[in-house]
Amino acid sequence: MSVVRDVVRWFRRWRRGRARHSGIPYWLMVQGYLVLVPFALLFVITAAVCGARNAYDVMLQIASPGEVGYQWLTVPLSMGGWLIVPGFAGALAGIVVVEVTSNRRGRQADRPGGRARSGEIPRLNWLQYYRHDHDIPDYFALRFAQRHGSDWKLAQDHWEILIERFLTIEAFDRRLGARVVMAQAVSAVAYFLHGLSGKCPECAKVARPNE
Ligand SMILES: [Zn+2]
Ligand SMILES: [Zn+2]
Known part of the structure:
Protein backbone atom coordinates (compact mmCIF):
# COMPACT_ATOMS: atom_id res chain seq x y z
CA MET A 1 0.00 0.00 0.00
CA ARG A 115 24.14 16.97 -8.69
CA ALA A 116 21.88 17.92 -11.54
CA ARG A 117 18.65 19.75 -11.03
CA SER A 118 15.34 18.18 -11.85
CA GLY A 119 12.49 20.25 -13.22
CA GLU A 120 10.12 18.74 -10.70
CA ILE A 121 9.33 20.23 -7.31
CA PRO A 122 12.25 18.98 -5.20
CA ARG A 123 11.48 16.98 -2.11
CA LEU A 124 12.45 18.67 1.15
CA ASN A 125 14.45 15.70 2.39
CA TRP A 126 16.52 15.75 -0.81
CA LEU A 127 17.20 19.43 -0.28
CA GLN A 128 18.32 18.73 3.27
CA TYR A 129 20.23 15.49 3.01
CA TYR A 130 21.46 15.11 -0.57
CA ARG A 131 23.70 17.17 -2.75
CA HIS A 132 21.84 19.49 -5.06
CA ASP A 133 22.55 22.77 -6.79
CA HIS A 134 19.52 24.77 -5.65
CA ASP A 135 20.24 28.17 -4.20
CA ILE A 136 18.45 28.03 -0.83
CA PRO A 137 19.28 29.21 2.71
CA ASP A 138 21.29 26.82 4.89
CA TYR A 139 19.14 24.28 6.74
CA PHE A 140 16.05 25.67 5.00
CA ALA A 141 14.35 22.28 4.60
CA LEU A 142 15.17 21.15 8.14
CA ARG A 143 13.84 24.40 9.62
CA PHE A 144 10.71 24.24 7.50
CA ALA A 145 10.10 20.68 8.68
CA GLN A 146 10.65 21.76 12.28
CA ARG A 147 8.00 24.44 11.85
CA HIS A 148 5.68 21.49 11.21
CA GLY A 149 6.69 19.62 14.33
CA SER A 150 9.17 17.63 12.20
CA ASP A 151 6.23 16.20 10.24
CA TRP A 152 8.09 15.99 6.93
CA LYS A 153 5.02 14.83 5.01
CA LEU A 154 2.95 17.80 6.13
CA ALA A 155 5.89 20.12 5.44
CA GLN A 156 6.32 18.60 1.95
CA ASP A 157 2.60 19.09 1.28
CA HIS A 158 2.74 22.77 2.24
CA TRP A 159 6.03 23.29 0.37
CA GLU A 160 4.41 21.97 -2.82
CA ILE A 161 1.30 24.14 -2.36
CA LEU A 162 3.45 27.25 -1.89
CA ILE A 163 5.62 26.42 -4.94
CA GLU A 164 2.53 25.80 -7.06
CA ARG A 165 0.97 29.10 -6.02
CA PHE A 166 4.20 30.94 -6.74
CA LEU A 167 4.54 29.30 -10.17
CA THR A 168 1.03 30.31 -11.18
CA ILE A 169 1.22 33.88 -9.83
CA GLU A 170 4.71 35.00 -10.77
CA ALA A 171 5.44 36.08 -14.32
CA PHE A 172 8.43 33.94 -15.15
CA ASP A 173 10.16 34.04 -18.49
CA ARG A 174 9.24 30.46 -19.41
CA ARG A 175 11.41 30.56 -22.51
CA LEU A 176 14.25 29.88 -20.09
CA GLY A 177 12.90 26.36 -19.79
CA ALA A 178 10.95 24.41 -17.20
CA ARG A 179 13.97 23.49 -15.09
CA VAL A 180 15.20 27.07 -14.81
CA VAL A 181 11.69 28.28 -13.91
CA MET A 182 11.46 25.64 -11.17
CA ALA A 183 14.92 26.53 -9.86
CA GLN A 184 13.89 30.20 -9.62
CA ALA A 185 10.65 29.30 -7.85
CA VAL A 186 12.48 27.06 -5.36
CA SER A 187 14.94 29.83 -4.47
CA ALA A 188 12.28 32.53 -4.27
CA VAL A 189 9.92 30.52 -2.05
CA ALA A 190 12.75 29.21 0.15
CA TYR A 191 14.15 32.70 0.81
CA PHE A 192 10.64 34.08 1.33
CA LEU A 193 9.85 31.39 3.92
CA HIS A 194 13.26 31.82 5.51
CA GLY A 195 12.54 35.53 6.07
CA LEU A 196 9.16 34.85 7.69
CA SER A 197 8.97 34.43 11.41
CA GLY A 198 6.43 32.16 13.04
CA LYS A 199 4.08 29.86 11.17
CA CYS A 200 4.21 28.67 7.60
CA PRO A 201 1.57 30.56 5.55
CA GLU A 202 -0.29 27.33 4.73
CA CYS A 203 -0.49 26.32 8.41
CA ALA A 204 -1.76 29.82 9.23
CA LYS A 205 -4.42 29.44 6.56
CA VAL A 206 -5.58 26.11 7.95
CA ALA A 207 -5.80 27.68 11.40
CA ARG A 208 -7.95 30.55 10.08
CA PRO A 209 -9.98 28.94 7.30
CA ASN A 210 -12.32 31.88 6.59
CA GLU A 211 -9.52 34.08 5.23
ZN1 LIG B 1 18.16 20.14 -6.19
ZN1 LIG C 1 2.68 24.52 6.87
Whole structure:
Protein backbone atom coordinates (compact mmCIF):
# COMPACT_ATOMS: atom_id res chain seq x y z
CA MET A 1 0.00 0.00 0.00
CA SER A 2 2.89 2.33 0.57
CA VAL A 3 3.68 1.99 -3.16
CA VAL A 4 0.20 3.36 -3.94
CA ARG A 5 0.74 6.21 -1.51
CA ASP A 6 4.11 6.96 -3.10
CA VAL A 7 2.55 7.05 -6.57
CA VAL A 8 -0.25 9.34 -5.33
CA ARG A 9 2.29 11.64 -3.71
CA TRP A 10 4.47 11.62 -6.82
CA PHE A 11 1.44 12.47 -8.99
CA ARG A 12 0.45 15.29 -6.64
CA ARG A 13 3.98 16.70 -6.76
CA TRP A 14 3.98 16.42 -10.57
CA ARG A 15 0.58 18.14 -10.83
CA ARG A 16 1.63 20.99 -8.59
CA GLY A 17 4.78 21.55 -10.63
CA ARG A 18 3.11 21.68 -14.04
CA ALA A 19 3.05 25.47 -14.24
CA ARG A 20 6.80 25.49 -14.86
CA HIS A 21 6.00 24.36 -18.40
CA SER A 22 4.78 26.66 -21.15
CA GLY A 23 3.11 26.47 -24.53
CA ILE A 24 1.59 23.29 -25.88
CA PRO A 25 3.07 20.92 -23.26
CA TYR A 26 1.47 23.06 -20.53
CA TRP A 27 -1.84 23.22 -22.39
CA LEU A 28 -1.90 19.44 -22.80
CA MET A 29 -1.22 18.86 -19.11
CA VAL A 30 -3.77 21.39 -17.86
CA GLN A 31 -6.57 21.52 -20.45
CA GLY A 32 -5.63 19.25 -23.33
CA TYR A 33 -7.20 16.23 -21.73
CA LEU A 34 -10.62 17.95 -21.99
CA VAL A 35 -10.26 17.56 -25.77
CA LEU A 36 -8.35 14.31 -25.84
CA VAL A 37 -10.51 12.28 -23.45
CA PRO A 38 -13.77 12.79 -25.42
CA PHE A 39 -11.89 12.10 -28.65
CA ALA A 40 -10.43 8.88 -27.23
CA LEU A 41 -13.92 7.90 -26.07
CA LEU A 42 -15.30 8.52 -29.57
CA PHE A 43 -12.53 6.33 -30.98
CA VAL A 44 -13.31 3.52 -28.54
CA ILE A 45 -17.05 3.61 -29.33
CA THR A 46 -16.40 3.67 -33.09
CA ALA A 47 -13.95 0.79 -32.73
CA ALA A 48 -16.58 -1.19 -30.82
CA VAL A 49 -19.24 -0.55 -33.46
CA CYS A 50 -17.20 -0.63 -36.70
CA GLY A 51 -14.08 -2.56 -35.71
CA ALA A 52 -10.74 -1.18 -34.54
CA ARG A 53 -9.18 -1.32 -38.00
CA ASN A 54 -11.97 0.78 -39.53
CA ALA A 55 -11.90 3.28 -36.70
CA TYR A 56 -8.13 3.65 -37.07
CA ASP A 57 -8.37 4.14 -40.84
CA VAL A 58 -11.14 6.73 -40.52
CA MET A 59 -9.26 8.63 -37.80
CA LEU A 60 -6.16 8.91 -40.00
CA GLN A 61 -8.14 9.69 -43.22
CA ILE A 62 -7.03 6.37 -44.75
CA ALA A 63 -10.71 5.46 -45.20
CA SER A 64 -13.62 7.88 -45.68
CA PRO A 65 -16.70 7.79 -43.41
CA GLY A 66 -18.76 6.86 -46.49
CA GLU A 67 -16.78 3.67 -47.00
CA VAL A 68 -17.12 2.52 -43.42
CA GLY A 69 -20.69 3.62 -42.67
CA TYR A 70 -22.11 4.56 -39.24
CA GLN A 71 -21.57 8.18 -40.24
CA TRP A 72 -22.95 9.58 -36.98
CA LEU A 73 -19.73 8.11 -35.48
CA THR A 74 -17.27 8.10 -38.35
CA VAL A 75 -17.81 11.68 -39.59
CA PRO A 76 -16.96 13.25 -36.16
CA LEU A 77 -14.07 10.81 -35.76
CA SER A 78 -12.68 11.68 -39.17
CA MET A 79 -12.98 15.43 -38.55
CA GLY A 80 -11.58 15.11 -35.04
CA GLY A 81 -8.68 13.06 -36.33
CA TRP A 82 -7.99 15.62 -39.04
CA LEU A 83 -7.97 18.45 -36.46
CA ILE A 84 -6.37 16.80 -33.46
CA VAL A 85 -4.01 14.04 -34.54
CA PRO A 86 -1.29 16.09 -36.31
CA GLY A 87 -1.11 18.70 -33.53
CA PHE A 88 -1.28 16.08 -30.82
CA ALA A 89 1.46 13.98 -32.43
CA GLY A 90 3.68 17.07 -32.70
CA ALA A 91 2.98 18.14 -29.12
CA LEU A 92 3.56 14.61 -27.83
CA ALA A 93 6.89 14.46 -29.63
CA GLY A 94 7.79 17.80 -28.06
CA ILE A 95 6.86 16.61 -24.56
CA VAL A 96 8.81 13.38 -25.01
CA VAL A 97 11.91 15.30 -26.06
CA VAL A 98 11.61 17.77 -23.18
CA GLU A 99 10.84 15.14 -20.52
CA VAL A 100 13.52 12.70 -21.72
CA THR A 101 16.25 15.33 -21.84
CA SER A 102 15.30 16.81 -18.46
CA ASN A 103 14.59 13.42 -16.86
CA ARG A 104 18.00 12.11 -17.82
CA ARG A 105 19.41 14.78 -15.56
CA GLY A 106 16.46 14.69 -13.21
CA ARG A 107 16.97 11.02 -12.48
CA GLN A 108 20.51 11.77 -11.42
CA ALA A 109 19.20 14.50 -9.17
CA ASP A 110 16.69 12.11 -7.66
CA ARG A 111 19.45 9.79 -6.57
CA PRO A 112 21.47 10.49 -3.48
CA GLY A 113 24.62 12.25 -4.54
CA GLY A 114 23.13 13.43 -7.82
CA ARG A 115 24.14 16.97 -8.69
CA ALA A 116 21.88 17.92 -11.54
CA ARG A 117 18.65 19.75 -11.03
CA SER A 118 15.34 18.18 -11.85
CA GLY A 119 12.49 20.25 -13.22
CA GLU A 120 10.12 18.74 -10.70
CA ILE A 121 9.33 20.23 -7.31
CA PRO A 122 12.25 18.98 -5.20
CA ARG A 123 11.48 16.98 -2.11
CA LEU A 124 12.45 18.67 1.15
CA ASN A 125 14.45 15.70 2.39
CA TRP A 126 16.52 15.75 -0.81
CA LEU A 127 17.20 19.43 -0.28
CA GLN A 128 18.32 18.73 3.27
CA TYR A 129 20.23 15.49 3.01
CA TYR A 130 21.46 15.11 -0.57
CA ARG A 131 23.70 17.17 -2.75
CA HIS A 132 21.84 19.49 -5.06
CA ASP A 133 22.55 22.77 -6.79
CA HIS A 134 19.52 24.77 -5.65
CA ASP A 135 20.24 28.17 -4.20
CA ILE A 136 18.45 28.03 -0.83
CA PRO A 137 19.28 29.21 2.71
CA ASP A 138 21.29 26.82 4.89
CA TYR A 139 19.14 24.28 6.74
CA PHE A 140 16.05 25.67 5.00
CA ALA A 141 14.35 22.28 4.60
CA LEU A 142 15.17 21.15 8.14
CA ARG A 143 13.84 24.40 9.62
CA PHE A 144 10.71 24.24 7.50
CA ALA A 145 10.10 20.68 8.68
CA GLN A 146 10.65 21.76 12.28
CA ARG A 147 8.00 24.44 11.85
CA HIS A 148 5.68 21.49 11.21
CA GLY A 149 6.69 19.62 14.33
CA SER A 150 9.17 17.63 12.20
CA ASP A 151 6.23 16.20 10.24
CA TRP A 152 8.09 15.99 6.93
CA LYS A 153 5.02 14.83 5.01
CA LEU A 154 2.95 17.80 6.13
CA ALA A 155 5.89 20.12 5.44
CA GLN A 156 6.32 18.60 1.95
CA ASP A 157 2.60 19.09 1.28
CA HIS A 158 2.74 22.77 2.24
CA TRP A 159 6.03 23.29 0.37
CA GLU A 160 4.41 21.97 -2.82
CA ILE A 161 1.30 24.14 -2.36
CA LEU A 162 3.45 27.25 -1.89
CA ILE A 163 5.62 26.42 -4.94
CA GLU A 164 2.53 25.80 -7.06
CA ARG A 165 0.97 29.10 -6.02
CA PHE A 166 4.20 30.94 -6.74
CA LEU A 167 4.54 29.30 -10.17
CA THR A 168 1.03 30.31 -11.18
CA ILE A 169 1.22 33.88 -9.83
CA GLU A 170 4.71 35.00 -10.77
CA ALA A 171 5.44 36.08 -14.32
CA PHE A 172 8.43 33.94 -15.15
CA ASP A 173 10.16 34.04 -18.49
CA ARG A 174 9.24 30.46 -19.41
CA ARG A 175 11.41 30.56 -22.51
CA LEU A 176 14.25 29.88 -20.09
CA GLY A 177 12.90 26.36 -19.79
CA ALA A 178 10.95 24.41 -17.20
CA ARG A 179 13.97 23.49 -15.09
CA VAL A 180 15.20 27.07 -14.81
CA VAL A 181 11.69 28.28 -13.91
CA MET A 182 11.46 25.64 -11.17
CA ALA A 183 14.92 26.53 -9.86
CA GLN A 184 13.89 30.20 -9.62
CA ALA A 185 10.65 29.30 -7.85
CA VAL A 186 12.48 27.06 -5.36
CA SER A 187 14.94 29.83 -4.47
CA ALA A 188 12.28 32.53 -4.27
CA VAL A 189 9.92 30.52 -2.05
CA ALA A 190 12.75 29.21 0.15
CA TYR A 191 14.15 32.70 0.81
CA PHE A 192 10.64 34.08 1.33
CA LEU A 193 9.85 31.39 3.92
CA HIS A 194 13.26 31.82 5.51
CA GLY A 195 12.54 35.53 6.07
CA LEU A 196 9.16 34.85 7.69
CA SER A 197 8.97 34.43 11.41
CA GLY A 198 6.43 32.16 13.04
CA LYS A 199 4.08 29.86 11.17
CA CYS A 200 4.21 28.67 7.60
CA PRO A 201 1.57 30.56 5.55
CA GLU A 202 -0.29 27.33 4.73
CA CYS A 203 -0.49 26.32 8.41
CA ALA A 204 -1.76 29.82 9.23
CA LYS A 205 -4.42 29.44 6.56
CA VAL A 206 -5.58 26.11 7.95
CA ALA A 207 -5.80 27.68 11.40
CA ARG A 208 -7.95 30.55 10.08
CA PRO A 209 -9.98 28.94 7.30
CA ASN A 210 -12.32 31.88 6.59
CA GLU A 211 -9.52 34.08 5.23
ZN1 LIG B 1 18.16 20.14 -6.19
ZN1 LIG C 1 2.68 24.52 6.87
